[in-house]
Each structure stands twice: as structure tokens, then as C-alpha cells.
Amino acid sequence: xxxxxxxxxxxxxxxAKTFTLHLHGGARLPVVHGVSLSVMxxxxxxxxxxxxxxxxxxxxxVGGSYLAGEGRILVADGERVVDVARAAPREILDLRRRVVxxxxxxxxVIPRVAAIDIVAAxxxxxxxDRDAAGARAAALLARLRLPxxxxxxxxxxxxxxxxxxxxxxxxxxxAHRLLVLDEPTASLDAANREAxxxxxxxxxxxxxxxxxxxxxxxxxARVADRIVDVARxxxxxxx
Amino acid sequence: MTAPLLSVQGLNKxxxxxxxxxDISFELEEGEALAIVGESGSGKTTLxxxxxxxxPADSGEVVYRLRDGAARALSSLSEAExxxxxxxxxxxxxxxxxxxxxxNVSAGGNIGERLMAVGDRHYxxxxxxxxxxxxxxxxxxxxxxxxxxTYSGGMRQRLQIARNLVTxxxxxxxxxxxxxxxxxxxxxxxxxxxxxxxxxxxxxxxVTHDLAVARLLSHRILVMKQGxxxxxxxxxxxxxxxxxxxxxxxxxxxxxA
Numbered sequence: 001x002x003x004x005x006x007x008x009x010x011x012x013x014x015x016a017k018t019f020t021l022h023l024h025g026g027a028r029l030p031v032v033h034g035v036s037l038s039v040m041x042x043x044x045x046x047x048x049x050x051x052x053x054x055x056x057x058x059x060x061x062v063g064g065s066y067l068a069g070e071g072r073i074l075v076a077d078g079e080r081v082v083d084v085a086r087a088a089p090r091e092i093l094d095l096r097r098r099v100v101x102x103x104x105x106x107x108x109v110i111p112r113v114a115a116i117d118i119v120a121a122x123x124x125x126x127x128x129d130r131d132a133a134g135a136r137a138a139a140l141l142a143r144l145r146l147p148x149x150x151x152x153x154x155x156x157x158x159x160x161x162x163x164x165x166x167x168x169x170x171x172x173x174x175a176h177r178l179l180v181l182d183e184p185t186a187s188l189d190a191a192n193r194e195a196x197x198x199x200x201x202x203x204x205x206x207x208x209x210x211x212x213x214x215x216x217x218x219x220x221a222r223v224a225d226r227i228v229d230v231a232r233x234x235x236x237x238x239x
Numbered sequence: 240m241t242a243p244l245l246s247v248q249g250l251n252k253x254x255x256x257x258x259x260x261x262d263i264s265f266e267l268e269e270g271e272a273l274a275i276v277g278e279s280g281s282g283k284t285t286l287x288x289x290x291x292x293x294x295p296a297d298s299g300e301v302v303y304r305l306r307d308g309a310a311r312a313l314s315s316l317s318e319a320e321x322x323x324x325x326x327x328x329x330x331x332x333x334x335x336x337x338x339x340x341x342x343n344v345s346a347g348g349n350i351g352e353r354l355m356a357v358g359d360r361h362y363x364x365x366x367x368x369x370x371x372x373x374x375x376x377x378x379x380x381x382x383x384x385x386x387x388x389t390y391s392g393g394m395r396q397r398l399q400i401a402r403n404l405v406t407x408x409x410x411x412x413x414x415x416x417x418x419x420x421x422x423x424x425x426x427x428x429x430x431x432x433x434x435x436x437x438x439x440x441x442x443x444x445x446v447t448h449d450l451a452v453a454r455l456l457s458h459r460i461l462v463m464k465q466g467x468x469x470x471x472x473x474x475x476x477x478x479x480x481x482x483x484x485x486x487x488x489x490x491x492x493x494x495x496a
Binding site for chain 1: 268427429430433437455459473475476482487
């Protein structure tokens with residue numbers, strides 16, 4: 001076992017993924033192979049390449065919602081190193097609470113739960129007490145410019161951009177050292193994009209690392225420290 | 240390392256020629272919610288009943304860590320010990336509320352009965368606990384003296400939950416708790432359950448055929464088919480990247496989970 005280097009938050013080694021579609025005659029759909037990359041503290045690594053090349057699949061394997069086919073996904077948890085590719089469900093849940101935060105492309109709406117409570121619940125899961133979690137949630141929603149009139153409402157009826165800001169606030173509500181972002185700015189206007197860019201910059205300065213997908217060139221240019229071209233790991237022909 | 244809260248070891252159950260459960264093992268920790276999913280007849284309700292001691296297994300063992308820290312095989316408990324466990328540290332929420340409630344006893348009596356079963360005799364305190372729990376499950380205090388026979392389906396399920404949780408159990412079994420309810424009633428119940436599970440740090444074993452319910456309430460999933468666990472893992476991993484052919488079929492058969 002090679003341990004991680006100092007300040008290395010994530011190291012992906014020789015990661016591969018193939019889907020087997022049992023309902024379609026067991027067709028095998030190779031996605032990526034040989035993915036190797038690392039994320040250091042304070043760094044934002046952006047996955048680049050055209051649509052369908054396997055960027056989201058890599059993020060999902062790092063987050064644990066896709067099973068890694070081969071390879072290792074080493075995550076620093078204090079002095080410990082956890083291989084997400086082999087970790088038990090319980091270990092992954094624990095990592096998600098404390099170490100690896102996640103902002104998906106869409107908010108999965110929970111019926112009847114108010115926007116601020118969704119965000120506060122994430123902060124509580126990450127270890128903040130009820131009062132601190134509420135204060136954190138309010139501060140994040142304010143920074144992300146969600147109108148205060150919406151805070152106490154469930155996001156089901158919000159616009160795409162409003163839902164996405166609740167989603168971002170939830171992802172940033174903990175004190176996770178590694179954040180995995182899947183196009184968090186896709187449905188945001190310029191002013192709201194600025195707010196997200198500022199939030200990322202602030203967390204980077206505090207030592208968090210990011211593995212992210214951004215389709216917006218301007219955002220990418222401003223937050224990325226490095227761009228990893230996923231096309232070279234891809235099993236698909238570039239479109 | 241302390242023992243897991245619950246350890247299920249090699250459970251088997253046959254009904255004549257049918258293998259309802261074959262060699263099923265899993266563990267559950269405190270505060271963990273496990274969903275057992277599968278189609279009708281897959282054996283999931285049988286498994287729940289075996290684990291909860293509501294039906295005898297042909298072979299295998301269920302080991303539970305009691306409040307004093309001792310991990311005990313359920314088969315080694317006396318009948319009195321087992322009944323005490325079920326009335327205090329465990330709960331069981333049935334799909335059919337008439338199995339979990341006394342339909343002609345007042346709501347307050349339904350909740351109070353479980354407290355009295357653990358030795359509480361103070362009327363005022365029992366009444367206060369019943370009123371508190373009605374509030375927590377969003378039933379108006381004015382309905383405390385009405386029997387559940389006069390309640391709607393959603394209210395009965397909420398009352399059943401209150402009755403089970405009033406003794407502060409650590410493990411709750413649920414068999415299709417939202418089955419048969421209108422969608423809007425389901426959403427309210429699910430949200431209530433989600434909050435209570437998190438607030439009380441409950442361990443839950445939930446049987447459901449509804450993958451959306453499993454996604455909302457559980458951390459882990461066991462997928463059953465013909466009496467066997469054919470896939471298990473993190474809830475979002477099983478639902479987003481199912482590996483077994485049968486799991487892929489289940490996931491692809493719903494419109495949106």
C-alpha cells in the first residue's frame with residue numbers, strides 16, 4: 001500500500017469502469033480505463049473532455065454511488081487512507097459525513113422539507129450542532145443569494161437555478177476537505193456564478209480540495225488549478 | 240470493537256417446497272437504516288418476520304446487543320426476556336395498522352399501553368407522553384380519546400409509529416409502512432419517518448417494494464429474489480449502478496426512483 005503524499009487528499013489509480021447491461025443481452029459498455037489523477041489540499045482539479053467521455057462516471061465512483069470496476073480511489077481521512085473502491089458501505093457513509101462532500105447536477109427534492117432545513121440537516125450530519133447548523137445554512141443561502149422568502153419553503157416549486165443553489169449550499173454545509181462537484185453552475189446566471197466561484201476560492205484557501213466538472217469556460221478558467229483531459233482515459237470514440 | 244447491534248447469521252426458512260429464505264446473513268449498526276427490497280413473493284416479509292422473532296427460522300441465528308452491552312442469541316432468551324425486548328427496545332410497524340394497533344382502544348390508550356407494559360403506572364405522565372407523541376406524529380390533541388377505528392389510513396400509520404417509538408426503542412422493523420396510502424399521505428408519512436429516524440438515531444429494517452421509499456429512508460439495501468439476497472450495498476450505489484440482472488430489472492422498471 002502506497003500511502004498518500006503530504007497534503008494529498010485524493011489519489012485515483014488505474015481506475016476502470018464498464019457497465020454490463022443485463023437487460024440488453026449482457027452488452028458491455030466500457031466507459032473509462034486507466035484513470036489516474038490526484039487532488040492536493042487547496043487545489044481544484046477539473047475533469048475536461050466532451051460530453052459522454054466518462055467525467056460524471058469518475059465523479060460518481062469517487063463519491064461511491066458507482067461501483068469502481070478496477071483500480072483504487074484513495075481518500076485521506078486524517079492519518080488514515082480509505083480506498084473507496086473497496087470500502088464497506090458503512091465506511092463510505094462515514095466518509096460522506098465527514099470527509100467527501102458532494103454537489104450533484106440536480107437537487108433530489110424531499111417532499112415537505114424547507115430549503116433551509118435541507119441545508120441545516122447536511123451541516124448537522126457533518127457534525128455541527130443544531131444552532132451552528134442553522135446559522136451555517138442561513139449564511140450559505142444568503143451568500144448564494146437565495147431570496148429569504150424562499151428559505152422556509154420546500155424547493156419542489158423552485159426554479160432550476162434556485163434548486164441548484166440549495167444543492168450547492170447543502171454540499172458546502174459541512175466542513176468536508178474534499179468536494180466533488182458535478183456542474184454546479186450549469187443553471188446559474190452570472191451573478192450567482194460569481195457567488196459560487198467566491199465560495200470555491202474561499203474553501204480552497206482554507207485547504208479544501210475539489211474534483212469538479214464545469215462546462216462553463218469562464219468558470220473553469222477562474223477556479224481550475226489543473227484540467228485533466230478525460231478523453232485519454234475514455235473507451236468511447238470522441239464525438 | 241463492540242458487537243454490531245444486530246447480527247443475522249445464516250437464516251433459512253422453507254414453506255413446503257418453497258425456500259422462502261436461503262442462508263441470509265447481514266449486520267446492522269445503531270442508527271443504520273437497511274431496506275429489504277424485492278417483488279412480492281421474494282421472501283422479504285418472511286425475512287423481516289424471522290429477524291423480528293415473529294416466525295421461527297428453520298436454522299440460523301439472530302444475535303442482538305442488549306442495552307447492557309451483552310450480545311445474545313435471540314434463541315437463548317427466555318420468553319419473558321424476549322417479550323420485554325419487543326415491548327421496549329424494539330418496535331414493529333405493520334403495513335396493516337390493525338395488526339399494530341388496538342382499533343377500539345383510544346389513541347392515548349394505544350400509546351399508553353406500551354408504557355404501562357414497561358411498568359409505568361403514573362396516569363398523568365402516561366397521558367402527557369401520549370399527547371406529546373400525538374403532536375410529534377402530527378395528530379391533533381383533540382383526537383387523543385378517539386379510537387383508531389375512527390382515523391384515516393395515514394393517521395393510523397402515524398399512531399402506530401407513535402405507539403412504537405414512545406418507549407425509545409433502538410431498533411424498529413417496518414413492513415411496507417406507506418403501502419396502500421395515497422401518494423400525498425405517503426409523502427407526509429415518509430418525511431415524518433425520515434425526521435424521527437434521524438432525530439432518535441434509530442436502527443431500522445424496512446421492507447418495501449417501492450425503491451423511492453428505500454432511497455429516501457435507507458442507508459443500505461438488500462435486494463431479494465426467490466428467497467436469496469442477490470445484491471447488497473449502499474442505497475445510492477445499488478439504485479444508481481445496479482450490478483445483478485434482477486436489480487437492473489427492478490430499477491429500470493420504475494419511472495423515477
